Amino acid sequence: MSRIASHLADLQLQIVKTCAKRRIFKHNVRLVAVSKRHPADSIREAYAAGQRDFGENQVQEALNKISQLSDLDINWHMIGAIQSRKCKDIAQHFDWVQSVDRLKVADKLNQHRADSQAPLNVLIQVNLFGEGQKAGVDAAACKQLAEAILQLPRLRLRGLMAIPPKQTDAQAQYAQFEQIYQLYQELQNQYPHIDTLSMGMSGDFEQAILAGSTMIRLGTAIFGQRD
Ligand SMILES: *Cc1c(COP(=O)(O)O)cnc(C)c1O
DSSP states (O other), X not given: OOXXXXXXXXXXXXXXXXXHHSSOOOOOOEEEEEOTTSXXXXXXXXXXXXXXXXXXSOHHHHHHHHHHTTTSOOEEEEOSOOOGGGHHHHHHHOSEEEEEOSHHHHHHHHHHSOTTSOOEEEEEEEOTTOOTTSOOBOHHHHHHHHHHHTTOTTEEEEEEEEOOOOOSSHHHHHHHHHHHHHHHHHHHHHOTTOOEEEOOOTTTHHHXXXXXXXXXXXXXXXXXXXX
């Protein structure tokens, strides 16, 4: 078994165990392998081990890999900051965009998503802890943006994505994730088709799952350290 395959197998087991600790069994947890700054060959290795969702944060780097791996049936997730001039490439080549945080970007993605393609899955990136250096909207802006995105026919609003501040203490991690989960539930009460809460990375995914995450994004834990 390759190193990447063995990491994936260990992580799948850890995910199942963590889900079992949770009192509410509403969702399965979907694993997005964050392959940024790792080569296409590593993605192939993970794919051979059954992994289908991959996340990238740079458009040009992603487009190179998407073209090198066009023989594989991969779901590509854009998880990085979005420049509006890149919206055309993103809309045409990705399956999910997790980092939508303003209407201008949503409009452009909608405009460039071809009719021949399935609607683009989008998540609103939220930033509930006032971290100025990170992208994302607060709770009030999130609700407005959700309403606007629902009017765009080429986009399918699936939920929220968050990158809360790094905490080493598990309880502090959980408390932050719980706060994001509350907002997710409010949104879901209003729009019942919403089904995705993307939160949790290599250092904190267990607490994220315990707090109600439905999608985790792991890079280092699968592929090792990035350069
Ligand atoms: C890099 C990145 C990840 C993965 O981080 P790891 O700590 O390597 O698991 C997850 N989400 C986003 C948005 C990222 O940019």
